[in-house]
Every structure is written in structure tokens, then in C-alpha cells.
Amino acid sequence: MSEAVGRPNDELYVADSFRVCVSRGTAEARGLSRHIARFTTSVRSACTDLNMPFREADFEHFLRDSLTQIEKYGEGNPRLELWGGVNQTPELRLSLRPLPELSESIELRSIGTDDPVLWHPERKGRNIGVFSALNRELGAEAILTNADAVAEGTTTALIWWIGSDGFISASTRRVASVTEALICEIAENRSEQLTPTHITADALVECEVWAVNALHGLRTATMLDGRPLAAPDPLRLAGYRAALDRTWEKVAGIVF
Incomplete structure (x- = not known):
């Protein structure tokens, strides 16, 4: 997993982002379990389309590690990502981003x-x-x-x-x-x-x-x-x- 370093010819194939708020010291996100499920389905599908391997154990480790980092980061707009490129192994990344200005x-x-x-x-x-x-x-x-x-x-x-x-x-x-x-x-x-x-x-x-x-x-x-x-x-x-x-x-x- 990488948060910043890219590779030549990288392409973003799947992304899922959500808002995190902190309430009484606890990090929360609306409908987070649904976001995790959508990201999982999309990554599986993209790997099949691109003839790239999907490794269950590695994927679950990425999710656990990402949620730990997201909780520590607190308020923000994190994004789960799948990156790939020509003749490259797919790479799961977490982008920890600050919360932008919100509007109604x-x-x-x-x-x-x-x-x-x-x-x-x-x-x-x-x-x-x-x-x-x-x-x-x-x-x-x-x-x-x-x-x-x-x-x-x-x-x-x-x-x-x-x-x-x-x-x-x-x-x-x-x-x-x-x-x-x-x-x-x-x-x-x-x-x-x-x-x-x-x-x-x-x-x-x-x-x-x-x-x-x-x-x-x-x-x-x-x-x-x-x-x-x-x-x-x-x-x-x-x-x-x-x-x-x-x-x-x-x-x-x-x-x-």
C-alpha cells in the first residue's frame, strides 16, 4: 500500500471515498460498511476485467490497515483506491485527505x-x-x-x-x-x-x-x-x- 508515491503509466481504476467526522473522540463515517462493500465489489470486478490477480488475504489486510489509519487521522475525506498500469501488478492505496469546505x-x-x-x-x-x-x-x-x-x-x-x-x-x-x-x-x-x-x-x-x-x-x-x-x-x-x-x-x- 502506498499513500503518495506513484509509478509511470499508473491509472486509477477504482476509488471509494467518504466523510469522516469525530464525535466524542470517536471517528465515524455515514454508511461506512456500504462503502467497504462497494469498494470490494468494484475491486473484484476490475481485477477480473483487467486480468489482474485478486488476493483475498492481502485485500483484507489492506482494509484493516486502512481503517486503523483512517481512525487515527480523524476528520477528513479518505479515499480507498486501486491503481494499475500496463503489465503491472495492481496496487491498493489509501489517500488520507483533509476535509474540504462543505456546502448545503x-x-x-x-x-x-x-x-x-x-x-x-x-x-x-x-x-x-x-x-x-x-x-x-x-x-x-x-x-x-x-x-x-x-x-x-x-x-x-x-x-x-x-x-x-x-x-x-x-x-x-x-x-x-x-x-x-x-x-x-x-x-x-x-x-x-x-x-x-x-x-x-x-x-x-x-x-x-x-x-x-x-x-x-x-x-x-x-x-x-x-x-x-x-x-x-x-x-x-x-x-x-x-x-x-x-x-x-x-x-x-x-x-x-
Whole structure:
């Protein structure tokens, strides 16, 4: 495992990051066990695609060591990574990163039919560089589409509301969001439902939209393509945010 030193022709194939906070001296992360499970599945899949060996014992040692380091580091935005290159053995790395500035709202911008060509859109990792460049170019969170239907944001999953009815993207060509899954469980506990469906960016402008991810939690989207989005229902928003804040897990208590 390495935290800083790279190799020529390295490529980031899999990544999984999350926010760590410290509460009463204990390091915690929202939905951490789900992040570990998603990273494990993605690494196995990437190794198969790339004809690279997956060594179970080494992988479990990496996870244990990483969680120990993450707990010691405390508040931050750590990232678990799988790196590889031409004719190279895959390398698992932990990147310990400080917590960036957090926000409660975000502006969105669609990119129409010019979606980038992605490598395994359902897997977080290799597309990160493309997404970062796209967001810088647009000056906002880019919205990716599949066949003109909204799929996801480059760093977020999207949830939208039409009155009391909530929806998520039905696209399978997107990253399975841990935070979205947590919010779907919250909705079920509230006797509400977030229905998978398809929607165009033009239709999304008429909705109340949430952009959710592991770092920021639940943010409200204020603008889409320069047009204001519907104001959030304050009671619903507060209820979901409070429930999401009950999903923190102790880093030291994770079993895999």
C-alpha cells in the first residue's frame, strides 16, 4: 500500500471515498460498511476485467490497515483506491485527505448529448479525472444523461420531488450511490417511496431536486442550466437530513 508515491503509466481504476467526522473522540463515517462493500465489489470486478490477480488475504489486510489509519487521522475525506498500469501488478492505496469546505446547496448544469465516453460508468474510479475537468469547465456540477434521460451528477446522485412523490434515476449506467441507498431506506421508514424513473433535464427544472453524496450528505440543487429550481419543502428536508445524520458508523467497529 502506498499513500503518495506513484509509478509511470499508473491509472486509477477504482476509488471509494467518504466523510469522516469525530464525535466524542470517536471517528465515524455515514454508511461506512456500504462503502467497504462497494469498494470490494468494484475491486473484484476490475481485477477480473483487467486480468489482474485478486488476493483475498492481502485485500483484507489492506482494509484493516486502512481503517486503523483512517481512525487515527480523524476528520477528513479518505479515499480507498486501486491503481494499475500496463503489465503491472495492481496496487491498493489509501489517500488520507483533509476535509474540504462543505456546502448545503449546489448548482447543476446539463451537458446535453455531449456526454463523455466513460469506462464502466457504474464503477467509481477511472472517470474521476474526466468528471473533475468537466465540472471546472462548466463551473457547476455536470449532469450526465443516458438517451436524454438524467442519470446522475458527476459527483452526486439526484433525487427529485414532484409534490409529495419522490423519484430517483432508473438508469443502471451509473454508480450505485451509498447515500442514495441510505435515503431510500429513510423514505421507507417514513412510509414514503423514492420511485426509479426516467426524466429529462428540461422536465427536472420543474422539480425540487436534491444532490446527495458521501462527502456533503444531502444538498439542495438551486439552479439547473441557469434556471431556478423549485424551493425545497423545509420540513421534509430537515427530516431527511436529521435521519441521515443517524447513519454514522464507528470506523473501529466495521466488520467485513
